Amino acid sequence: MKTLRYILLLLLVLLVPFGQAMASASETDEKEKVDVKDVIFSHIKDSYSWHLFSTNKRHYSIYLPVIVYSKEMGGWSAFSSRRLEHGAEYNGYHISETSGKVVYINGEGAEVRPFDMSYTKVAMSLTINALLLLAIVLCCGRWYRKHDSPSSKVPGGFVGFFEYVVTMVGDDIIKPGVGPEYKRYEPYLLSVFFFIIMSNLLGLIPIFPAGANVTGNISITMFLALCTFIAVNVFGNKEYWKEILWPDVPVFLKCPLPLMPLIEFFGILTKPFALMVRLFANMMAGHVIILSLTCVIFVTAPMGAAINGSMTVVSILFMVFMNMMELLVAYIQAYVFTMLSSVFIGMSRPKEHIEKKE
Amino acid sequence: MDLLLPEVGTLIWMLIAVGIVFFILIKWGFPMITKSVDQRKEYIDASIEKAEQANSRLEGIRQECSDLLDQAKKERADILQDAARLRQEILQSAQQESKEQGEKIIAQAKAQIEIEREEAIRSIRAEIATLSVAVAQKLVEKELDDSKEQKDLTNKLIDQIVK
Numbered sequence: 001m002k003t004l005r006y007i008l009l010l011l012l013v014l015l016v017p018f019g020q021a022m023a024s025a026s027e028t029d030e031k032e033k034v035d036v037k038d039v040i041f042s043h044i045k046d047s048y049s050w051h052l053f054s055t056n057k058r059h060y061s062i063y064l065p066v067i068v069y070s071k072e073m074g075g076w077s078a079f080s081s082r083r084l085e086h087g088a089e090y091n092g093y094h095i096s097e098t099s100g101k102v103v104y105i106n107g108e109g110a111e112v113r114p115f116d117m118s119y120t121k122v123a124m125s126l127t128i129n130a131l132l133l134l135a136i137v138l139c140c141g142r143w144y145r146k147h148d149s150p151s152s153k154v155p156g157g158f159v160g161f162f163e164y165v166v167t168m169v170g171d172d173i174i175k176p177g178v179g180p181e182y183k184r185y186e187p188y189l190l191s192v193f194f195f196i197i198m199s200n201l202l203g204l205i206p207i208f209p210a211g212a213n214v215t216g217n218i219s220i221t222m223f224l225a226l227c228t229f230i231a232v233n234v235f236g237n238k239e240y241w242k243e244i245l246w247p248d249v250p251v252f253l254k255c256p257l258p259l260m261p262l263i264e265f266f267g268i269l270t271k272p273f274a275l276m277v278r279l280f281a282n283m284m285a286g287h288v289i290i291l292s293l294t295c296v297i298f299v300t301a302p303m304g305a306a307i308n309g310s311m312t313v314v315s316i317l318f319m320v321f322m323n324m325m326e327l328l329v330a331y332i333q334a335y336v337f338t339m340l341s342s343v344f345i346g347m348s349r350p351k352e353h354i355e356k357k358e
Numbered sequence: 359m360d361l362l363l364p365e366v367g368t369l370i371w372m373l374i375a376v377g378i379v380f381f382i383l384i385k386w387g388f389p390m391i392t393k394s395v396d397q398r399k400e401y402i403d404a405s406i407e408k409a410e411q412a413n414s415r416l417e418g419i420r421q422e423c424s425d426l427l428d429q430a431k432k433e434r435a436d437i438l439q440d441a442a443r444l445r446q447e448i449l450q451s452a453q454q455e456s457k458e459q460g461e462k463i464i465a466q467a468k469a470q471i472e473i474e475r476e477e478a479i480r481s482i483r484a485e486i487a488t489l490s491v492a493v494a495q496k497l498v499e500k501e502l503d504d505s506k507e508q509k510d511l512t513n514k515l516i517d518q519i520v521k
Contacts, residue, residue, distance in 0.1 A: 045361060046368065067367075099360055116367045123371035130379035137387035144394040150401035166391050187388040191380045218361070219368035223376065284361075 034298040040291045044213050044284055045100060046122045048081035052208055064124060066102055068093060070114035073104055081118070125212030126220060129199045136162065137194070169193050169338060177342025178349075185345050188231060192224060193338040200283060200330030204323060215333070216284035218276065225276035228341040233268065236348035243350065244268065271344050275337060282333050286326045293319045482520075490516055 050062040063082040069075065073092050083090035084102065096103040096111055102118065103111040143159045155163055174189045175182050199220070202210035214220055244264040246254065253260045293315050300311040490512060497508060 041361075046365065101360075116365070117370050118367055119371065120368065122368055123375070126372055127375040130375045134379045134382060134387070137383055137391070141387055141390040144390050148394070150394075150397040154398070163391060163395060166388070167395055170392060183392075186392060187384040188380070190388045190392075191383040195376065195380075217365075217368065219364040220372055222364045223369055223372040227380075 034295060034301075036292065036295045036299060039295055040288055042100075043291055044216060044287055046120045046217065047100070048084065048095065048102070048118055048120055050121045050124065050208070050212075062124075064119050064121065066093070066116075066118040068102055068114040068116050068118065070104060070112075072106060072112075073114065121212050122214055122217050122220070125202075125210075125214050126199070128209055129202055129214060130195065132202075133191075133194055133198050166190060173335065173339045174342045177339055178346040181349055182342070185231065185342070188227070189338050189342055189345075192227065192341060193334050196224070196279065196337055197330060197334035200334060201327070203283065203287065204326050204330065213284065213287050215279055216287050218280045221276045221280040224279070224337070225272035228275060228344060229268075229272040231341070232271070232344045232348040235345075237350070239350045240348045271340075275340055279333050279337055282329055286322070286329055290319060290322050290326065293322060486516060486519055489519070 048064055048066055050064060052060045052062065054060065063080045063085075065078055066081050066084065067076070067078045069077075077091050077093070079090055084093065084095050087094060087097070092104045093102050093114070094104075095101065098111075099113075101113055102116055103113050106112045140155075140159045140162045143155055147153070147155075154160065169190055170182075170186055173193070174186050178185050178189075196215055199214040203213055203215065205211055244267075245261050247260045247264060249260050296315040297308070297312045300308045303311075493515065494508075494512060497512075
């Protein structure tokens with residue numbers, strides 16, 4: 001308790017001059033006000049460059065390639081996003097003020113989006129995450145290849161930890177969810193789990209190779225949900241389809257007007273949709289909260305040293321708390337996604353009903 | 359609002375990067391780990407079963423051992439009992455025999471003594487007779503007047519000597 005008090009005091013002492021400096025800085029150029037919304041959304045949304053850090057003089061970013069296709073503009077074109085910096089135009093393309101995406105002006109003078117498959121921040125980030133995951137799994141796999149007799153020792157260190165998590169996910173989530181045929185789906189579900197938790201955790205680290213909002217991007221969660229959708233509906237057995245198209249309910253509910261089949265059919269779509277939205281909303285909200293708390297420091301800078309200093313302390317305390325919470329959420333969301341995916345897969349492979357009628 | 363709209367470009371990159379990575383992971387990555395873990399699990403289960411079997415066998419051997427020991431103990435007790443009985447018997451018979459022997463010896467000795475006594479008496483009697491004859495001779499030599507008195511004296515003398 002005493003130590004905590006000292007830490008707080010130290011924070012306060014350190015932060016007051018910082019706040020004062022901020023305050024004086026903001027007094028000198030009043031026009032550079034902190035646009036909280038812009039800060040937050042520029043982080044949450046995808047972007048064509050990856051901002052690393054800024055000094056007083058300039059911003060340092062990685063400019064990622066823009067790859068667009070448009071018939072009107074003469075097919076494919078690929079160039080560095082540096083050429084579009086600060087609203088500049090290149091090859092007829094520029095970054096729209098309103099949407100933040102690459103657009104061109106068509107014949108009628110309207111902004112039109114080309115087919116855009118730029119290697120954006122999220123794309124790069126997901127590549128890094130995927131490769132990191134691949135490296136981790138293959139490194140662990142190498143250990144097993146080296147020690148492939150079953151009488152060899154149990155792995156220790158990182159491989160042991162990884163094995164622990166893998167068996168935990170396998171035994172606690174996948175096995176009860178999928179049921180007897182779980183071996184077939186286990187690798188896929190494990191991949192999903194580890195990709196999500198990796199992306200979630202890396203999203204919490206604010207410096208370069210990590211820190212992008214990957215799982216808080218709806219395209220990513222949509223892809224993952226689609227994978228589960230395919231796993232459920234492509235590998236679903238006859239009984240599963242029978243339960244959707246001709247469920248075991250009184251005939252009037254399905255014969256003249258296919259009420260139940262319709263509801264069941266919507267179930268097919270809502271399940272992956274819920275998966276998609278849950279992960280996206282949770283991760284995005286976490287990023288928004290942490291960024292907002294960070295912004296509190298800079299928003300209160302013009303209000304004087306006392307308010308700014310105290311608000312800084314409060315904000316940092318909350319940020320520490322929220323980051324802890326986000327660590328938990330990172331795990332929970334990966335857990336929930338995998339668990340629901342396994343349950344949906346398990347439901348898609350029901351056993352033949354034994355006639356229950358007496 | 360565009361936050362909620364999926365981006366085709368991102369989806370394509372996701373499909374490429376994550377698709378390839380997932381393919382590798384599903385094909386080689388995770389099965390290797392789970393297979394190893396399963397193999398180890400089976401190995402451990404088999405080992406436990408083996409250990410249990412060995413244990414039960416050991417238990418059987420131990421039971422056998424204790425049975426054997428019990429039997430040996432019983433046999434030893436029997437043998438000891440037999441030995442004690444035998445000793446008792448031998449002792450008894452020896453005693454009996456020695457007693458009989460002793461009795462026999464005593465009887466023999468008694469008979470011998472009797473015979474010898476009789477012999478002695480006889481010889482004494484003869485001696486006495488001789489003696490008395492001698493005494494009588496002496497007396498006769500001295501005077502043979504009162505024969506009655508003499509006879510009484512003689513008898514008295516004999517009795518005295520014999521006694």
